[in-house]
Amino acid sequence: MSTAKADLRSALEARFGDALALETWSGPGGRSLPLAAPIGDEAWSELLRFARAERVRVLPVGLGSKLELGLVDQVELLASTRSDTDVIDYEPGDGTLTARAGARLGRLAQHIRVGGHRLTPTVPEPERTTLGGALAAGQDGFDRLRYGPIRHQLLGLRMALADGTIVKSGGKLVKNVTGYDVHRLLAGSLGTLAVIVEASLRLYPLPETHVLVRASSGSTNDALTTSRALLALPIRPVAVVARNTGGSGWTIEVVLEGRDDVVTWELARVREVLPVCTTEGGRHDLGAPHLRAMSALERRSGSWPPLTIRTRPSRLADALVIVEGACLAASLRPEIATHPGLALAWVWFGDELPAELGLRLDRELRADGHALRWRGPQRPPGGQDPLRPDVPAPARRTMFNLERALDPDGVFPGLRLDDAP
């Protein structure tokens, strides 16, 4: 073990003085790690060069409040973008925004409002989500149905590689095919390939108005049938969501936004499918309480969903039959929220998920062809590992080669890509 590693904190202080604003990160199970917060390209380069030379493994993080523990367990140091927050360039005439990775999505959304723009994703906690963290986690907003996933918003980025060099991919332009889209590789890479230090996003017009439509529905089947009818309308909803409620019923929510006249027209179409409904809305305001409620959909009961199911739209009902069937047999009532248009479902099991039920769900859902992601402590032992991509072995090998190509010395933690048992 290198000397720096034995007393990393002192070594960092000796090398960087106060420049890294060292703190201590404390995680579950009494785990604690030093957390450094470099600002600017040069500081990132130097920190990574130090880490490489001293064989210290680093996880780049945003605010680092909710990290995948499988990654944290592999490292000795967290390097946070929390203080590297500047807006580099907002070009209203071109509809693009460039900012440092630590900028919070909430502040960026405020910043571009003056120029009449909105950004996506609209995440549950925009003030506590960094641009880099959202990109590296491939985080969605509730507005994905209309605007697409975060990786499609990314025009380009600058990244700090494991050897400390700073490189760029893509640019700030809305159209550009010069060179490889290495930035696409970084989106969703969970901090395992490089540090995103700066990124450029495409922007959208700030809508004049918005409206949230809410209606009740009976069974799971009714809710999904109604959602399909809504999705078949000639409208461009921001979200169509179905979630089960405390009793036996479901709630359907539709969010519309855009020009006043268009929203009015679309609302009339929605009412044809949902004759009994309530509406709230008005001027587009990201702070509006009901929009907050929509974006907090993913944090029902105050926690992230332990299970995310991704499938084809036509197969969502099959997946929910499996979930509800297995839970019923175990006398458990799961909370479920779905984006039927995206074929995405989140499931919460309450305080306890019996391991055998978790395993049964894992087995049956995968056998029926649905993709799963477990997160947090409720993942059943032996269930789908969030760090091990559920893709054919040749694809995992290509991923392994890419990890090795960008980070040959393993300065960053890795996904689990080898095929050894």
Next chain:
Amino acid sequence: MDTKLVAALRAVVGERGLIDDPTRLLPYESDGLAMLAVRPPLVLLPRTTAEVARCMQLLAEYGVSIVARGAGTGLAGGATPVADGVVLSTARMRDVLEVNVEDRFARVQAGVVNVDLSGLCQAHGLAYAPDPSSQMACTIGGNVANNSGGPHCFKYGATTRHILGLVIVTHDGEILDLSEPVVDPDGYDLVGLFVGSEGTFGVATEVTVRLVPAAPVVEVQLAIFADLDAACDSVSEIIKQRLEPSALEILDKLTIEAVEDSVFAAGYPREAEAVLLIEVEGVETEVNGIAREIRTILEARGALEIRTARDATQRKKLWAGRKGAFGAMGRIAPDLYVADAVVPRTKLRDLVRRTIEICRERDLRLANVFHAGDGNLHPNICYDRRDPDEVRRVLAAGHAILEACVEAGGALTGEHGVGLEKLAEMELLFTADDLAAMCRVREAWDPERRLNPGKLLPMHACLEIRTAALPPAPTSLDT
């Protein structure tokens, strides 16, 4: 080429799947960048993914390079053969494997022609949005490899936003089946990375594409201007006002003349200096509202006349000139050099002017027809490839245009790719470190660099990383 290898390949693809007769190799000598031509020793035309995989295994054993080829309409020399390498054409891989209306996707073999897929979707009220002007010929595999654009990509985004899955055969003949259309990639986004890799990562054999519902109402506006600047400024203003038409295309005077003299004649007025084609789509209210606001901008910028069409036949007629523009220009010069660069949309007018000056200084005829809404310029320079001096001036003008665009915050290519054409200019935009990182990514896919060698990345940038004086690094970290 080794006769044993040729025999083994013939056994895989059959007599119709292999061309080695020199007279039949001629059409494969170049792509749309006709000034670069190399006669390949062998062309393979496999039918299935399994055949592609078997061929690639054999070629790996013999260390032979492979240039994938769709329809050869690329304009950057991406499909130009390499000496001693084989061309692997997808021309016999034209099956549509699945159109899933309920889940809005289609799965096709890579050789399916863009327009055939679009036509098939139309019957279901759906559309495959990317529509390169070459869509009558170009293949979905070529579109994937180049991340191609088209007029409607202004609203819908380029090819990459429409690709849900791929089957890729790797350098050594392994099959990566990533064809299932999932909401998000699991692990790294291999599909997203592959799109735009110009045949250097592998051969795409099947493509899963996203389909979008066809818009209920579509209006095309054709605005006629006495001044190219005013057309450019109208586009910048439309973007600035955050209006969202689905397409914004400009044609200049020389293009208009060429179109009107051709079978693509669309009734564009010959006295115009520029026409701006705008398409707005959506529901009736939306189209009415946006079209009205755009009209106000066009009038304020001095449009001489604004024609509109909602009826499908009329719309098609207004579009015919744009879609046929490249074909029509065949009449005004033996050869056409189609440059491709992107600029910030706030700087359209300045950069279009600059391209005109650059060509005028070099005594070259220039026709501009471009995806103005995306800031994607296509200065088309007329020339005769038999005149070496003219060829030299054309290349110099192309370089000067790219320099000007990069200086203005633009990029080297908006849709045609780097290919062979823009290798030298990559260093205008990227540092040696940027390029070295890209080389490493490339080598993760193709360690021997046998796939489309010498394209997309300047060779010396890749060679340098092999010999780079990196400090000795540990091979693994002790944890």
